[in-house]
Amino acid sequence: MKPKTRDAVKTKQTILQNAKYLFSQKGFDATSINEIAEASHINKAMLYYYFKSKKDIYEVVVKEILSSIYKEITMSEKCCDSAVGDLRAFISIYTQFANKHPYFPALLLRELSNSGKNLSESVLAGCIQLFRLFSDILQRGEDEEAFKDVKPMVVFCMVISTVNILVVTKPLRQTAAKKADDLDTSSDISVNEISEYIFKKITLMLGVAL
Amino acid sequence: MKPKTRDAVKTKQTILQNAKYLFSQKGFDATSINEIAEASHINKAMLYYYFKSKKDIYEVVVKEILSSIYKEITMSEKCCDSAVGDLRAFISIYTQFANKHPYFPALLLRELSNSGKNLSESVLAGCIQLFRLFSDILQRGEDEEAFKDVKPMVVFCMVISTVNILVVTKPLRQTAAKKADDLDTSSDISVNEISEYIFKKITLMLGVAL
DNA sequence: TATATAATTAACCAATCGGTTAGTTAGTTA
């Protein structure tokens, strides 16, 4: 099989890949179509050959990201021995994903800051799907009498937003630490430390007294 | 005193006020200078008469917001009877501020998502100032043996980001609740409920066993 | 090998961007 000089699948993937990188680094508005085209070494007109509009590209990117994190979490949820175990897995996988794809937290935070103005129906559905997963774990925890006084959405926001903010502010926290050396900004905390600390604290705050 | 038809102070304030609203609603890049001028009913050239650039306007806006939240928190911190009391006051004031000025959480989240790319030195300093306030409370709590195993930055992010996200996603959570009525998105949780719940949970997770 | 079509390109579009200019008012002061 000789390498084709023309490959529709590859071209489309290249566009999406560069779009994902740029959108997450600079946001929707600060990223131009020309920029995506240049980064992809693909003629700008091709972006409109494969996609309807800039917004369309953006939506596909966000959808892809959300579905991939959802897949990773559901795949790993095989232990199922307890709600606490599932919670730990959820937090761990989510934190690892956020660290592995640092574009994701930035993009999600920006998206939510717009109250979902750029957000399509299907993307909102993706967020809900993720929340449902988390909510179910907490419900099971209450059934097992491991958790009490649970407001699922608040706890969900607590976990997700804390992880996202910590990932996103890493360079900022390092800068701050250098500038004010008496300040403990947790600038070199590891991925596992973050995930384990949050897990421990969340179980503590939801835990029933012994 | 007859009303002046020309008033430099008022004009500048009008610009800043509209800029604050627009920047927080749509972000830096999506907000145009023309837009700010039109919303203010002021000739575009005036924006460059009072400010150096678009970025300059943005920085002044962010600085103003940060210093006003800092003022509100430091002013209310008079109780001082215990670290737990101060923590409660901090969370309460911050939550109230975020709700009273809902533009603030959106703007802050977006700013952090850029790793402070648009952020000036002085704005970063404002964030650090706020963190120091929070960090001191936690330190006092450890000294008083009310708190243990504290990672100040993580706890700080936990509180601030949770409040911000809850404020920012309020319309989104209401939409989601209507769409899937079996879903508990805490869509009509009150300001006080948020602040009290977070306070309770944070003290639980930092608390020493009785 | 001729043909149809999928993939790609360069050139172009009106609209808007952030920012500047030169000139005009209104209010203060001498």
Added chain:
DNA sequence: TAACTAACTAACCGATTGGTTAATTATATA
């Protein structure tokens, strides 16, 4: 009231924006 200046305006600037066009390749099929 004459002069000065702070506040304001309309018109303009080159660059860039998202998006389109018609023409041109390359490749699979018949």
